Amino acid sequence: MSEVKPRRSVLYMPGANERALEKAKTLPADALILDLEDAVAPDAKEAARERVCAAVGSYGAREVTIRVNGLDTEWHDADLRAAAQAGPDAVVVPKVNSAAEVHNIERALELGGAPEKTKIWAMVETPVAMLHAEEIASASERLTVLVMGTNDLAKELHAEFVPGRAPLLGGLSLCLLAARATGKVILDGVYNDVRDLAGFEAECLQGRQFGFDGKTLIHPGQIEPCNRVFAPSEDEIAHARKIITAFEEAKAEGRGVVTVDGRMIENLHVDNAQRVLALAEAIAAKG
């Protein structure tokens, strides 16, 4: 099994907000997105770029990424050059629509001297991206994560935000299929009502049940419930161990199928149980 990196909670913070950038040093998010795009006003873009690039090394074990401005904006090239030099764990690129765009980003990072560890996280947040999700996800080995942009997607679809997200489910499913078909990580979109923790937790659970690896967040108050929902519970860990043990015993007796708590267990369920344990161990190792 390849290395498991917990990405339960991935917090955006506006690159122009010094207080938020400072506060994030103490927050238990698995990863951070230092934002130069939507959360930064046009006349603050350059100052935010400098501040964010200088802050990259300040967050300890958390994965640190920079979200650059979109490919069709006047800031994109300078953002990518600066991010390549700063060397975050990833550059998050908004509104990626094609494999050709991924190739351009990859080339720009190489030309900018980005270290190998700096990956590409592609945001999928337009109708075109939903339809091109597999070509985007498979465009480059440097691309390791797809990030749902559900605000932009809803805007483009003329969709409404409703509990259960029915208008977005088609797009979410297409991107999940693309991520799993190509072996990439995929993060769910943000929940805008920072005071509605019950609604937020319900959406985390929906995302987890869908198969997302974690969720993008906009407020510190969303981190703890998100970490809890996207981590295997004690019961799930115990059940995973039970499955592995029962299957080992069955195999030793020459059987390829067994029941645990009345349910059929085959090899594929053991793979799943091992994934659950690997994630639980990676979370525990974070301390």
Ligand SMILES: CC(C)(COP(=O)(O)OP(=O)(O)OC[C@H]1O[C@@H](n2cnc3c(N)ncnc32)[C@H](O)[C@@H]1OP(=O)(O)O)[C@@H](O)C(=O)NCCC(=O)NCCSC(=O)C[C@H](O)C(=O)O
């Ligand atoms: C949403 C907010 C504007 C709410 O701000 P505010 O009401 O000021 O929050 P609080 O007063 O409750 O803040 C309490 C303390 O927490 C700090 N804080 C708040 N947010 C963050 C954060 N994101 N990271 C780190 N720290 C944060 C405050 O500074 C307070 O600290 P202290 O004073 O020490 O107590 C605000 O939360 C916010 O700006 N959030 C981020 C917005 C953002 O980044 N938006 C862009 C990304 S979302 C997006 O674009 C999705 C995608 O593209 C799509 O299409 O869907």
Ligand SMILES: [Mg+2]
């Ligand atoms: Mg967006």
